[in-house]
Amino acid sequence: DGGITQSPKYLFRKEGQNVTLSCEQNLNHDAMYWYRQDPGQGLRLIYYSQIVNDFQKGDIAEGYSVSREKKESFPLTVTSAQKNPTAFYLCASSSRVDTQYFGPGTRLTVL
Amino acid sequence: GIQVEQSPPDLILQEGANSTLRCNFSDSVNNLQWFHQNPWGQLINLFYIPSGTKQNGRLSATTVATERYSLLYISSSQTTDSGVYFCAGVNYGQNFVFGPGTRLSVLP
Numbered sequence: 001d002g003g004i005t006q007s008p009k010y011l012f013r014k015e016g017q018n019v020t021l022s023c024e025q026n027l028n029h030d031a032m033y034w035y036r037q038d039p040g041q042g043l044r045l046i047y048y049s050q051i052v053n054d055f056q057k058g059d060i061a062e063g064y065s066v067s068r069e070k071k072e073s074f075p076l077t078v079t080s081a082q083k084n085p086t087a088f089y090l091c092a093s094s095s096r097v098d099t100q101y102f103g104p105g106t107r108l109t110v111l
Numbered sequence: 112g113i114q115v116e117q118s119p120p121d122l123i124l125q126e127g128a129n130s131t132l133r134c135n136f137s138d139s140v141n142n143l144q145w146f147h148q149n150p151w152g153q154l155i156n157l158f159y160i161p162s163g164t165k166q167n168g169r170l171s172a173t174t175v176a177t178e179r180y181s182l183l184y185i186s187s188s189q190t191t192d193s194g195v196y197f198c199a200g201v202n203y204g205q206n207f208v209f210g211p212g213t214r215l216s217v218l219p
Contacts, residue, residue: 048206
């Protein structure tokens with residue numbers, strides 16, 4: 001089955017911990033994206049990558065880091081520097097500037 | 112970057128009713144998508160429609176690129192249509208910008 005997978009579905013973090021969210025796609029898409037969604041709000045872009053080994057900051061990159069070592073994978077690390085990390089995180093991919101497809105999301109809660 | 116507005120912010124319908132959702136852009140876009148976010152958070156592609164009109168079952172969409180707006184029509188609404196509808200646009204060399212969404216509740 002072609003698609004985008006995200007894991008875990010739910011994640012709980014203690015204050016001061018770094019956590020890494022996984023995003024994998026088998027659609028052979030060049031571009032991948034991470035978005036954050038707060039309750040009742042729209043999506044805001046955290047980071048994006050148009051090609052392997054290259055990525056750019058989005059609108060709210062502070063406190064987050066990413067890597068793009070493989071075309072299929074774009075993990076997001078939420079660092080302790082992110083002051084309010086509790087949110088719903090969505091990963092997407094697209095073939096260049098084209099239709100975006102989304103994974104099922106990860107709900108992160110800071111305890 | 113572009114700004115995206117959606118209206119109405121909230122909409123409550125009785126099952127079987129029709130509705131129109133609107134998306135306005137502050138600048139021209141070369142790519143426009145409509146999504147439905149279901150109650151579990153999954154974003155589902157509805158339409159890729161930078162211009163013109165498309166139909167898929169009970170849903171149709173029209174984008175008037177020269178006037179920088181798009182409309183999503185839902186006919187004979189069902190309870191499963193409930194959720195949040197987002198539009199997103201992008202211009203050359205930029206990234207997708209999402210609107211704040213329209214929250215639709217269809218009552219049985």
